[in-house]
Amino acid sequence: MPRPILATVHPEALRHNLQRARDCAPDARVWAVVKANAYGHGIERCFDALRSADGFALLDLAEAERLRALDWRGPILLLEGVFEPRDLELCSRLHLWHTVHCSEQIDWLAAHKTQVPHRVFLKLNSGMNRLGFTPAAFRSAWARLNALPQVDEISFMTHFSDADGVRGIAHQIAVFEETTSDLPGERTLSNSAAILRHAKGVSGDWVREGVALYGGAPDFPEKTASDWDLLPAMTLSSRVIGVQSLQAGDTVGYGSTFTAEGAMRVGVVACGYADGYPRHAPTGTPALVDGVRTRLIGRVSMDMLMVDLSALPGSGMGSEVVLWGRSSAGVVLPVDEVASAAGTIGYELMCAVAPRVPFAPSPA
Ligand SMILES: *Cc1c(COP(=O)(O)O)cnc(C)c1O
Numbered sequence: 001m002p003r004p005i006l007a008t009v010h011p012e013a014l015r016h017n018l019q020r021a022r023d024c025a026p027d028a029r030v031w032a033v034v035k036a037n038a039y040g041h042g043i044e045r046c047f048d049a050l051r052s053a054d055g056f057a058l059l060d061l062a063e064a065e066r067l068r069a070l071d072w073r074g075p076i077l078l079l080e081g082v083f084e085p086r087d088l089e090l091c092s093r094l095h096l097w098h099t100v101h102c103s104e105q106i107d108w109l110a111a112h113k114t115q116v117p118h119r120v121f122l123k124l125n126s127g128m129n130r131l132g133f134t135p136a137a138f139r140s141a142w143a144r145l146n147a148l149p150q151v152d153e154i155s156f157m158t159h160f161s162d163a164d165g166v167r168g169i170a171h172q173i174a175v176f177e178e179t180t181s182d183l184p185g186e187r188t189l190s191n192s193a194a195i196l197r198h199a200k201g202v203s204g205d206w207v208r209e210g211v212a213l214y215g216g217a218p219d220f221p222e223k224t225a226s227d228w229d230l231l232p233a234m235t236l237s238s239r240v241i242g243v244q245s246l247q248a249g250d251t252v253g254y255g256s257t258f259t260a261e262g263a264m265r266v267g268v269v270a271c272g273y274a275d276g277y278p279r280h281a282p283t284g285t286p287a288l289v290d291g292v293r294t295r296l297i298g299r300v301s302m303d304m305l306m307v308d309l310s311a312l313p314g315s316g317m318g319s320e321v322v323l324w325g326r327s328s329a330g331v332v333l334p335v336d337e338v339a340s341a342a343g344t345i346g347y348e349l350m351c352a353v354a355p356r357v358p359f360a361p362s363p364a
Contacts, residue, residue, distance in 0.1 A: 004239035004270050007353055008360040009041050010326065011049035013215055013231035018053060020229060021209040024199040025190065029054035031077060033191075033210035034063065040351040041214060041234055043067065045362055050213070055097075057208055061090055068094050077121060079208075080131065081105050088112040099123050099157060101131040106141060109150050117152035120145060121188065124179055126172040128161040135179045142183060155186040155205075163193035164219040173202055193218035196228050216346035220336035232332060234350060235325025236277070236357070240289070242268035243309065243316050252306050253298030258283050265309040269321045272303040276352040277323060278342035281305075285341040288322035290315045291329035324349065 021030045032053035033039075038046045043063060047070050050056070055075030056067055061083075064076050081099040082088055085108040091098050092114040100106060101123040109118070122142055125132030133141045145151050158176045160169045169189075176189065186205035192212035194202055197219065211218050215232040217225045225232065246252070246260040267289060273279040277300060285296040287307050292315075294308050309315050320328060324335040335346040342349075 002358065004241065005275055005357055006237050006360055007357050008235045008237065008325070009045045009362065010231065010233050010235070011046075011362065013233040014046055014049035014213060015052075016231050017213045017215055017233065018050060018209065020212065021192075021195050021207060024195050025204075025207045028190075028204055028207045031055045031057040031075075031188070031206055031208045032213055033057045033079075033208050034067075035059050035079065035210070036351045037063065039211065039214045039216075039347065040353045042359060044070065045359060046233075047072070048362075054206070061087055061096075064094060064096050065090070081120075081123075082108065084108075085111065088114070088118075091118055092116045097121060099131070100141070100145065101125075101133065103133075103137075103141065106144050106148075109145070110148055112150050114150055117150055119153045119155070120151055121155045121157040124156065124158045124176055126158040126175040126179075128159055128172070130159070132158065135175055138179050139183075153185070154183075155188065156180045156183065157188045160189070160191060160194055163191055163198060164222075169194055169198055169202060191218070192216075196223075211347050211350075214350055215335070216350065217334070217336050220334070220346065221340060225334045225336060226332070232325045232335065234335070234353075235327075236271070236275075236323040236353065237325065237327075238269050238271040238321050238323065240267040240307075240309075240315065240317055240319040240321060241270045241304075244268070244306075251298075254301055255299055258298040258306075265312075265316075266297065267307045267309045267315065267319065267321070269305050269307055269323075270303065271305055271321070271323055272301050274302045274354060275357050276349070276354040277305065278339070278344060278349060278352075280344075281338065281342040286333055286337055288320075288327045288331055288333050290319050291322075291327040291331040293331075293333070 032050045035058040057077040059080040078098040097119040099121045123132035188206035189204045190207040215230045244266040250260045252258040279300045324338045339346045
C-alpha cells in the first residue's frame with residue numbers, strides 16, 4: 001500500500017466557485033486564474049470544471065502551452081506579459097493575449113515580425129508599485145502601442161494592493177479612471193477580493209478570479225470561505241499510522257515542545273513538511289480526524305505530524321485525517337484556518353503541496 005497521503009481536487013467546487021464570480025460580477029467576463037499550476041491543483045485536473053470560464057489567465061508560457069494542448073481555443077492572458085523577445089513568437093503562434101507593463105516589452109513588440117497582430121493589456125501602476133506604467137508614462141505607452149502594426153487591440157489593466165483590507169480600492173480606481181477614461185478599450189481590474197468585496201464599487205469588462213476559484217477566502221479571517229459561499233476545491237488527507245498513549249509529563253516530537261498534562265492518546269499522521277504541510281503550524285492548529293475537529297500537537301516533522309485523539313476514543317490506526325479541505329463525511333476544514341495558524345495564507349499552502357503527494361484520480 002502506498003503511503004496514505006492524498007490530495008483530491010473537487011471539480012464541483014471549482015464550478016460552484018466560478019459561478020460565485022459570475023453572480024458577483026454579472027456584467028463581466030471571468031478569467032479563471034490558473035497560474036502556479038492552478039494554485040497547486042493542477043491545470044489539467046481543473047480544466048474540465050473551468051472550461052466554462054471566458055478565458056484563462058496565467059504567467060508561465062509553458063502553462064499556456066499546456067492549455068492549448070488541452071485544446072482550449074479561447075482567450076489566454078499572460079499576466080506578466082513576455083519575459084524576452086522570442087516569447088512573442090509563442091504569443092503569435094498560440095494566440096496568447098499578453099500584458100504590457102514596461103517600455104522594453106513595447107520595444108520587443110515593435111521589433112517582432114508577425115502576420116498575426118496581438119491583443120495586449122496595457123498595465124497601469126495605479127499605486128501598488130509592482131508592475132505597470134506610472135500614470136505619467138501611461139499615455140505615451142498607449143500611443144506607441146497604438147501605432148504598432150503588431151498590435152490590433154489594446155485593453156487596460158491594473159491590480160489592487162488592498163482589495164482585501166481596510167485601505168480598499170477607491171484610491172486606485174480614481175487613478176485608473178483619471179488615466180484611462182478617454183481611451184477606448186476593455187478593462188480589467190478585480191482580483192478575488194475585489195470581486196467579492198467591491199463588486200458594486202468597480203466595473204470592468206473582465207474580472208480575474210484566482211484564490212476564490214479554489215475556495216480560499218481572500219480576506220480571511222475577516223470573512224471565511226463559508227461567509228462568501230465558497231467551497232474547498234482541494235482536500236489534503238492522510239491517515240493515522242501509529243498511536244501513542246501518554247502519561248502526564250510525557251512530551252511529543254522534536255524539541256519536546258508539547259507536554260501532556262494528563263493521560264492522553266496521540267495519533268501519528270503520515271503528513272509532514274516534505275509534503276508541503278507548513279512546518280510552522282503550532283500546537284493547536286486544527287485538523288479533522290474521522291470528520292471531527294481536533295488539534296495538532298508538537299512540532300511538524302518531515303514526514304509525520306501528531307494529533308490529539310483524547311476526545312476521539314473511536315479513532316486510531318487507519319483513521320482518516322483531513323489536513324485541510326473536506327472529510328469523506330462532508331465536514332469542511334478551510335485551508336485558511338490552517339494557514340492562519342501557521343502564520344501564512346491559504347494561497348501559499350495550496351501552491352506548496354509537494355510533488356511527492358499523489359492526487360486522487362479525477363472523477364469522470
Ligand atoms: C494572481 C493574480 C490575480 C488573482 O488574484 P487572487 O487574489 O488569487 O484572486 C489577479 N490578477 C493578477 C495580475 C494576478 O497576478
